[in-house]
Amino acid sequence: MKTHEIIIVDDHLLFARSLASLVDSYNEYTVKYTFQNGSELVDKLAAGMALPAIILLDVKMPVMDGIATMKWLKKYQPDAKVLALSMEDDEKTILNMLRNGAKGYLLKDIQPSLLKKALDTVLEQGYFHTEQVANTLMKSLNDDSKKKERIQLKENEIRFIKLACEEKTYKEIADEMFLSPKTIDGYRQHLFDILNVKNRIGLVMYAIKNGIVEV
Amino acid sequence: MKTHEIIIVDDHLLFARSLASLVDSYNEYTVKYTFQNGSELVDKLAAGMALPAIILLDVKMPVMDGIATMKWLKKYQPDAKVLALSMEDDEKTILNMLRNGAKGYLLKDIQPSLLKKALDTVLEQGYFHTEQVANTLMKSLNDDSKKKERIQLKENEIRFIKLACEEKTYKEIADEMFLSPKTIDGYRQHLFDILNVKNRIGLVMYAIKNGIVEV
DNA sequence: TTAAACAAGAGGAAAAACCCTGTTTTTAAA
DNA sequence: TTTAAAAACAGGGTTTTTCCTCTTGTTTAA
Numbered sequence: 001m002k003t004h005e006i007i008i009v010d011d012h013l014l015f016a017r018s019l020a021s022l023v024d025s026y027n028e029y030t031v032k033y034t035f036q037n038g039s040e041l042v043d044k045l046a047a048g049m050a051l052p053a054i055i056l057l058d059v060k061m062p063v064m065d066g067i068a069t070m071k072w073l074k075k076y077q078p079d080a081k082v083l084a085l086s087m088e089d090d091e092k093t094i095l096n097m098l099r100n101g102a103k104g105y106l107l108k109d110i111q112p113s114l115l116k117k118a119l120d121t122v123l124e125q126g127y128f129h130t131e132q133v134a135n136t137l138m139k140s141l142n143d144d145s146k147k148k149e150r151i152q153l154k155e156n157e158i159r160f161i162k163l164a165c166e167e168k169t170y171k172e173i174a175d176e177m178f179l180s181p182k183t184i185d186g187y188r189q190h191l192f193d194i195l196n197v198k199n200r201i202g203l204v205m206y207a208i209k210n211g212i213v214e215v
Numbered sequence: 216m217k218t219h220e221i222i223i224v225d226d227h228l229l230f231a232r233s234l235a236s237l238v239d240s241y242n243e244y245t246v247k248y249t250f251q252n253g254s255e256l257v258d259k260l261a262a263g264m265a266l267p268a269i270i271l272l273d274v275k276m277p278v279m280d281g282i283a284t285m286k287w288l289k290k291y292q293p294d295a296k297v298l299a300l301s302m303e304d305d306e307k308t309i310l311n312m313l314r315n316g317a318k319g320y321l322l323k324d325i326q327p328s329l330l331k332k333a334l335d336t337v338l339e340q341g342y343f344h345t346e347q348v349a350n351t352l353m354k355s356l357n358d359d360s361k362k363k364e365r366i367q368l369k370e371n372e373i374r375f376i377k378l379a380c381e382e383k384t385y386k387e388i389a390d391e392m393f394l395s396p397k398t399i400d401g402y403r404q405h406l407f408d409i410l411n412v413k414n415r416i417g418l419v420m421y422a423i424k425n426g427i428v429e430v
Numbered sequence: 431t432t433a434a435a436c437a438a439g440a441g442g443a444a445a446a447a448c449c450c451t452g453t454t455t456t457t458a459a460a
Numbered sequence: 461t462t463t464a465a466a467a468a469c470a471g472g473g474t475t476t477t478t479c480c481t482c483t484t485g486t487t488t489a490a
Contacts, residue, residue, distance in 0.1 A: 098353065127353045134349040138313065138342045156467090165420065167413040169446060182469045189449070198382040199476090200447075204419055205380065208430050215423050215430065371437095384476065397439045404479070414446090415477075 003027070004053035004123065008034040009041050009069070010085065011061045015108075019056065026116055029053075037061045038069030045073075051080050054122055057102070059086040059093055067093070070100035081122055091136050098137070104128035153191075158212060160187045165204050165213045218242070219268035219338065223249040224256050224284070225300065226276045230323070234271065241331055244268075252276045253284030260288075266295050269337055272317070274301040274308055282308070285315035296337055306351050313352070319343035368406075373427060375402045380419050380428045 006029050010016040013036070020031040032052055035041045038061060045051070055073075059066035066084060073080045084097040084105045094105050103122045106115070110130065121128040129137070153161070156177070163173040170188065174181040192198070195206050207213045221238050223246060225231040235246040247267050250256045253276060260266070270288075274281035281299060288295045299312040299320045309320050318337045321330070325345065336343040344352070368376070371392070378388045385403065389396040407413070410421050422428045 104353075125350065127350055129349060129353055134344055134352070135340065135342055137349070137352060138319075138344055154467095165416065167417040167420075171446085180469050182471090183467075185448080186468070188447085192448085201380065201415060201419055202382040204416055205382075205430075208423060215420075386476085395439050397441090398437080400478080401438070403477085407478085413478095 003030040004119075005030055005032040006054050006056060006119070007032055007041065007052045008056045009036075009038060009061070010034070010056070010058035011036050012058075022112055022115065023056075023119075026119070029119060036063075038064030038066065038072070041069065042072050045077055051077060053081065054103075054119060055080055055082045057082050057084055059084055059097060067096050067100065070097055070102055074101045081126075083118060083122060083128065089132060089136060091140050094133060094136055095140055105133045106130065107132065153212075157187060157191060160184065161191065161203060161207045161212050164188075164200060165207050218245040219334075220245055220247040221269050221271060221334070222247055222256065222267045223271045224251075224253060224276070225249070225271070225273035226251050227273070237327055237330065238271075238334075241334070244334060251278075253279030253281065253287070256284060257287050260292055266292060268296065269318075269334060270295055270297045272297050272299055274299055274312060282311050282315065285312055285317055289316045296341075298333060298337060298343065304347060304351060306355050309348060309351055310355055320348045321345065322347065368427075372402060372406060375399065376406065376418060376422045376427055379403075379415060380422050 006023050008016050008019055008023070008031060010019070016034045016036075020034055023029050023031050033044070035044075038057075041055070041057075042064065057066050057069060064072075066086075070082065070084075073082065078101065080101075082102045084094075084102040085108055086093065086105065087108050089107055097105055104118055104127060106118055106128075107130070114130070118128040159177060160173060163176060168176075170184050171181050174184045177184070188200075188203075191203060195203065197203050197206055204213075208215055221244050223231050223234055223238070225234070228251070231249045231251075235249055238244050238246050248259070250259075253272070256270070256272075257279065272281050272284060279287075281301075285297065285299075288297065293316065295316075297317045299309075299317040300323055301308065301320065302323050304322055312320055319333055319342060321333055321343075322345070329345070333343045374392060375388065378391060383391075385399045386396050389399045392399070403415075403418075406418060410418065412418050412421055419428075423430055
């Protein structure tokens with residue numbers, strides 16, 4: 001029976017080696033290579049190496065870390081199946097890896113048996129996540145909807161911002177809000193000042209970053 | 216021992232009733248009210264009714280549906296703990312409910328025993344999600360990172376768009392790209408045409424929706 | 431090889447966005 | 461009841477954006 005090829009990318013040699021022997025102990029999987037950082041992997045892939053079934057990718061590495069590697073893979077090898085490995089369950093990092101196409105996020109302190117399940121699940125379903133990571137994910141969805149309004153905006157200002165994110169002129173916005181264009185101009189200027197932006201583009205980006213408008 | 220109060224909001228009376236008796240059968244929980252739509256709930260809350268421990272909220276309802284209700288709650292009762300109930304596992308809806316603060320998303324065809332676990336978990340951890348929903352969540356994270364570039368854009372056009380999402384004038388963008396402002400103007404016009412947007416705001420929104428720029 | 435498509439760029443002009451300094455009216459607070 | 465801040469609005473000027481048409485040189489495809 002043909003086994004699935006695995007590549008391990010991790011700068012901690014000891015860990016990488018033991019992980020490799022663990023993976024090799026499964027009948028269905030074989031470790032093809034272990035690399036010490038992202039750019040070793042990228043080099044080989046760029047040189048024409050075929051994608052393995054799954055890449056186990058450490059997040060924190062010197063030279064080219066997990067996130068940089070994911071970005072490269074997303075662009076040039078979007079079909080790569082990557083399981084991220086990490087010491088810490090930092091929310092931002094998890095999101096970043098997953099958003100860039102990682103199929104799952106494993107903490108390094110998981111039960112070895114879980115690794116097998118993770119590999120199997122990724123091949124079958126395309127995704128794998130632990131309870132813990134899923135929780136973090138859920139939380140993040142909510143947090144950013146809460147951490148809104150660090151600067152308290154008035155009802156009308158928010159209405160204005162939302163309209164400013166559409167393809168409308170200020171004149172049209174004024175009509176829609178039943179206010180004079182000059183008042184709208186005042187809103188605009190005031191918001192530029194308090195939000196520290198230079199033009200309407202900045203206002204739109206602020207609105208998106210702070211969840212005032214849905215993307 | 217004091218039980219946790221539950222409110223059920225569902226327009227299907229038969230379902231609501233049986234759900235209520237199921238919840239009441241747990242020692243730790245008591246159904247306080249059942250409402251037939253979101254606005255009944257909102258009315259009571261607006262009139263000063265205290266929040267229950269958990270609200271079980273149907274997604275598809277007449278008058279005021281789950282999403283509208285979540286939006287109201289997010290604004291006026293952000294501490295409400297809501298478990299969404301739904302017949303279908305539509306990706307958009309799930310995201311929408313969770314983004315608006317739902318603590319979990321239960322499909323109506325789950326095992327009754329899972330409901331108990333869901334209630335317990337929400338109270339303990341703040342969140343509950345089934346395997347299935349978590350999967351949907353993961354998938355959505357990735358799908359939108361892939362569905363990029365439906366319209367094939369040139370390297371330079373993408374560079375321009377990215378800069379157009381910053382607070383720069385076209386003159387500044389031209390300098391940065393070592394091109395004449397008139398060439399930049401050409402890029403702009405061409406992109407407006409092919410992307411079907413009316414102004415730079417539309418361009419920025421397109422860029423964000425299609426993952427050309429990170430938010 | 432000739433025509434078509436394309437990229438870079440120019441001129442000119444109207445529309446929209448931006449900026450500053452004011453006045454009047456409302457609203458809220460002392 | 462007086463005062464003061466905030467909201468609505470105006471005038472008027474500068475800059476940027478947007479739109480249209482046109483030229484020139486380069487690839488590309490028939």
